[in-house]
Amino acid sequence: MGNLGPTELIIIAVVIILLFGAKKMPDMARSLGRSMRIIKAETKGMKQDEQPEGTAQADTTATAATPAPAVTPAPAAPVQLPQAAPAAQSDVEKMQKQIDELQAKLKNDQSAPTQAPKNA
Structure with missing residues (x-):
């Protein structure tokens, strides 16, 4: 062999x-x-x-x-790919927008005071 x-x-x-x-x-x-x-x-x-x-x-x-790849949060700005097709580029932009929206939602959820339900 x-x-x-x-x-x-x-x-x-x-x-x-x-x-x-x-x-x-x-x-x-x-x-x-x-x-x-x-x-x-x-x-x-x-x-x-x-x-x-x-x-x-x-x-x-x-x-x-x-440099070795490191685990970091997603960047706020969209990442530019050098040779991406237009359809792939639009997909990347859509995903980046979703990431930004989820990060904003997470920040809003964390900054909002948590209220305990009132049971009488």
Whole structure:
């Protein structure tokens, strides 16, 4: 199983092309590359967390270009996508509007004084 020769690799490539189609192959390769970059950035961040503080400060300048994704609340302004289709862009704007409305509703609910029901 571990020894794949050139003929086996060619057969596997042909089967993949037949299953997914030649049009989707560049998109799949692009998403795989993005995933690999994210994994590398995360593992580099984990290694820095394990290092003592003196050596970690020297490496922070090298990894400042690839920040790790952080969990933050949704931004107030709509996010601009560089190559989004018009329909997809309108969907994004609708979702952003819904997020803004829900955040405003949550703030109103939290700021309103809670009144206990009066039972006589």
